[in-house]
Amino acid sequence: MSSVYRHLQRIPAALNRLVPLGTCVVLWLTWVGTSLAARPEPDPKAGEAAYQQHCARCHGVAGKGDGVDARRFYPRPRDLSLGVYKFRSTASGTPPSDEDLFRILTDGLPGSNMPDWRHLDEPTRWQLVAYLKSLAPIFTDAAPEPVAVSGDPGLAKADLAAGRAVYEKLGCAACHGALGRGDGPSAATLVDDWGMPIRPRNLAQGWGYRGGGEARAIFLRLMAGIDGAGMPSYQGAVSPEEAWHLAYYVASLQEPARWHPIVRAAFVRGPLPKTAEDPQWQAAEVTDLALRHVVTPEGAWTSPPTVTMVSLRALYNEEAVALQAQWDDPTHEAQPPGDALAVVLQPQGLAGDVATLQAWPASGAPSLDVCYWSAEGPHAHEAVVPDYEAVRREGPGRVPLISQARYNEGRWHVVLVRPRRPAEPSGAHLIGPGASLPVAVAVWDGGMAEARAVSPWIDVRFDADRATARHE
Amino acid sequence: MVLAIGCGASPPQDAGAAPQAAAPAEAPNPASATPAGSAAIQGAIRFDGTAPAREKIQMAADPTCQQQHAAPVLSEAVVVNDNGTLKHAFVYVKSGLSGSFAPPSRPAVMDQHGCWYEPHVLGVQANQPVELRNSDATLHNVNAKPSQNPPFNLAQPVQGMKTTKKFAKPEIMVPLKCNVHPWMSAYIGVVEHPFFAVSDASGAYALSGLPAGTYVVEAWHEKLGTQTQSVTVADGQTQSVDFTFKAQ
Numbered sequence: 001m002s003s004v005y006r007h008l009q010r011i012p013a014a015l016n017r018l019v020p021l022g023t024c025v026v027l028w029l030t031w032v033g034t035s036l037a038a039r040p041e042p043d044p045k046a047g048e049a050a051y052q053q054h055c056a057r058c059h060g061v062a063g064k065g066d067g068v069d070a071r072r073f074y075p076r077p078r079d080l081s082l083g084v085y086k087f088r089s090t091a092s093g094t095p096p097s098d099e100d101l102f103r104i105l106t107d108g109l110p111g112s113n114m115p116d117w118r119h120l121d122e123p124t125r126w127q128l129v130a131y132l133k134s135l136a137p138i139f140t141d142a143a144p145e146p147v148a149v150s151g152d153p154g155l156a157k158a159d160l161a162a163g164r165a166v167y168e169k170l171g172c173a174a175c176h177g178a179l180g181r182g183d184g185p186s187a188a189t190l191v192d193d194w195g196m197p198i199r200p201r202n203l204a205q206g207w208g209y210r211g212g213g214e215a216r217a218i219f220l221r222l223m224a225g226i227d228g229a230g231m232p233s234y235q236g237a238v239s240p241e242e243a244w245h246l247a248y249y250v251a252s253l254q255e256p257a258r259w260h261p262i263v264r265a266a267f268v269r270g271p272l273p274k275t276a277e278d279p280q281w282q283a284a285e286v287t288d289l290a291l292r293h294v295v296t297p298e299g300a301w302t303s304p305p306t307v308t309m310v311s312l313r314a315l316y317n318e319e320a321v322a323l324q325a326q327w328d329d330p331t332h333e334a335q336p337p338g339d340a341l342a343v344v345l346q347p348q349g350l351a352g353d354v355a356t357l358q359a360w361p362a363s364g365a366p367s368l369d370v371c372y373w374s375a376e377g378p379h380a381h382e383a384v385v386p387d388y389e390a391v392r393r394e395g396p397g398r399v400p401l402i403s404q405a406r407y408n409e410g411r412w413h414v415v416l417v418r419p420r421r422p423a424e425p426s427g428a429h430l431i432g433p434g435a436s437l438p439v440a441v442a443v444w445d446g447g448m449a450e451a452r453a454v455s456p457w458i459d460v461r462f463d464a465d466r467a468t469a470r471h472e
Numbered sequence: 473m474v475l476a477i478g479c480g481a482s483p484p485q486d487a488g489a490a491p492q493a494a495a496p497a498e499a500p501n502p503a504s505a506t507p508a509g510s511a512a513i514q515g516a517i518r519f520d521g522t523a524p525a526r527e528k529i530q531m532a533a534d535p536t537c538q539q540q541h542a543a544p545v546l547s548e549a550v551v552v553n554d555n556g557t558l559k560h561a562f563v564y565v566k567s568g569l570s571g572s573f574a575p576p577s578r579p580a581v582m583d584q585h586g587c588w589y590e591p592h593v594l595g596v597q598a599n600q601p602v603e604l605r606n607s608d609a610t611l612h613n614v615n616a617k618p619s620q621n622p623p624f625n626l627a628q629p630v631q632g633m634k635t636t637k638k639f640a641k642p643e644i645m646v647p648l649k650c651n652v653h654p655w656m657s658a659y660i661g662v663v664e665h666p667f668f669a670v671s672d673a674s675g676a677y678a679l680s681g682l683p684a685g686t687y688v689v690e691a692w693h694e695k696l697g698t699q700t701q702s703v704t705v706a707d708g709q710t711q712s713v714d715f716t717f718k719a720q
Contacts, residue, residue: 084623092623092624092625092626093622093623093624093625094622138622141622142622169629169630170611170627170629171610171611171627171629171652174534174610174611174652175651175652185533185534186533186534186651186652186653186654189533189651189654190651190654191654193617225625225626225627227623227624227625230613230615230625230651231625232613232614232615232625232626232627232651233624233625233626233627234627234629235626236626236635237626237627237628237629237630237633238629
């Protein structure tokens with residue numbers, strides 16, 4: 001029983017790898033769920049009431065995408081009066097199908113601020129679909145033209161090498177990059193309907209595919225395009241057979257996210273690794289942390305959040321802890337303002353509370369123990385400081401840390417080695433045996449000095465018993 | 473009254489523009505619908521002021537683009553000809569026509585060549601086929617953002633690809649962008665009849681084959697706005713109507 005339960009828990013992560021059983025179960029549940037409820041007759045009053053209650057806060061009272069929270073969002077909420085919908089199963093320039101709209105309401109748009117609305121009953125969701133259609137003339141002026149979805153070879157028969165060749169032929173790398181990390185040469189120039197900068201999807205992050213990460217969804221995005229964004233429709237430019245190979249190839253680029261609740265540090269006998277390539281890292285479990293973009297004081301975003309996730313690993317011995325952080329950043333910037341990483345610890349005897357790095361630094365907030373690496377300088381440093389600027393500057397109490405960094409195909413690999421009992425700076429966190437070390441991470445994409453992405457606090461667990469066991 | 477403007481003479485070469493496409497041999501426009509009359513309106517689009525410097529386009533992001541240009545490529549947003557006239561103004565009969573005009577079956581061509589739209593401004597009749605062509609060995613996407621017609625965003629990844637689209641409703645103007653090459657920009661003017669033209673490298677335009685009548689003629693420029701003039705023209709007559717846009 002418990003093993004079945006554990007399996008079920010793993011299904012969301014396993015979906016990225018297209019485990020056939022898990023996929024079937026989930027698809028079947030979805031099918032049963034959507035087919036049972038009858039679709040009600042449209043009732044404009046009910047639709048509008050539900051809209052004003054649930055949608056207007058972001059999408060605006062009249063659906064113009066200008067709700068009170070809109071400015072904080074990346075990307076901006078849709079202007080529903082334009083009738084331009086990104087995630088359709090219909091040809092570019094034609095409206096979405098009713099089922100497309102229902103699916104978006106039901107599933108939300110993962111990786112964006114659009115939540116799922118499963119808690120609304122299905123008749124209410126259908127009323128919302130009818131109401132959304134009343135907001136834009138395209139729904140009366142044009143009919144949806146469904147994209148033909150047929151010939152799915154299935155994962156077993158998909159030709160990933162052929163898919164890779166199609167990826168090259170179609171020029172996908174121009175925006176999405178050679179390995180799909182969203183680091184192509186045109187990536188930084190994309191803008192949306194409002195002229196706001198947007199970014200191509202990082203195809204390695206399956207959890208961030210707004211319209212779904214499975215091959216069928218990718219096939220639809222390719223053929224239908226993402227109207228309102230840069231992604232064009234390839235209908236007529238590629239055969240369905242090629243498109244399926246490509247869809248499975250793109251799905252294969254997805255790296256399953258490992259959202260573990262802790263970072264489990266692994267004990268090492270002897271010296272710690274000083275480079276990211278060291279094979280000792282294989283002993284350390286990877287924990288992925290989703291990052292939140294810190295918005296400007298006015299609450300608006302000035303640039304798209306390019307760094308959305310950081311992967312942490314930790315190794316330790318009696319003397320020190322080696323942390324490796326990996327994150328995707330589409331541009332490598334070593335000139336000021338360069339790409340940078342802060343691994344933030346809580347100082348000994350922390351006075352006060354820092355709930356999240358989202359609100360730090362702030363006046364009156366306590367100082368934190370910041371291990372700071374930047375692509376600009378040769379050394380990483382640590383200091384107990386009231387803000388990030390203080391650790392960037394030369395000054396008393398700032399001590400160098402061993403570090404090594406490598407940037408490859410849109411991805412940073414940074415290793416920081418930090419003594420467990422630091423003599424300096426005073427107040428720095430002491431990592432005792434069997435300890436649990438809360439850390440949080442901030443990442444800067446140097447090209448956008450204001451743009452900072454931060455993680456929540458997470459515990460790095462130093463398992464003394466396990467260490468002893470390995471010793472013996 | 474009757475002006476003989478040498479529209480057929482070869483215009484001076486515009487050194488800053490992209491090389492002319494080798495492929496399209498079609499004359500740009502006006503379209504091929506049967507002339508409905510024998511009146512004509514023609515003139516020049518003049519520019520008053522100091523010509524703004526044309527931005528130098530950086531194509532380094534895509535070597536396939538850069539390799540096609542030996543000389544610097546300059547923005548076509550405001551092109552002031554050597555004779556002080558404006559290129560790329562779209563001139564059309566805005567009102568005064570009656571009856572309907574069947575769209576030509578011959579497609580108007582919008583080519584992508586040297587990572588550049590050719591022509592920069594194109595006029596078509598509503599429901600006339602528009603052939604979008606990629607003459608480059610690199611990915612282009614045609615991201616059309618009309619407000620009266622349905623928008624579309626089509627990929628043309630392979631050299632030689634052609635896609636035919638139609639705009640059913642008149643619209644001044646339909647902007648085209650390429651997201652892969654953000655410097656690429658073009659405009660398509662969609663009108664209900666064949667009486668439209670784009671000012672050339674001598675700043676001239678001509679609307680011929682008009683029925684006798686009184687018309688409002690509009691000149692549109694992407695940066696300098698629009699202007700209208702009213703003109704009455706009789707059968708067999710050619711009226712001269714010049715427009716002057718001031719520097720901004």
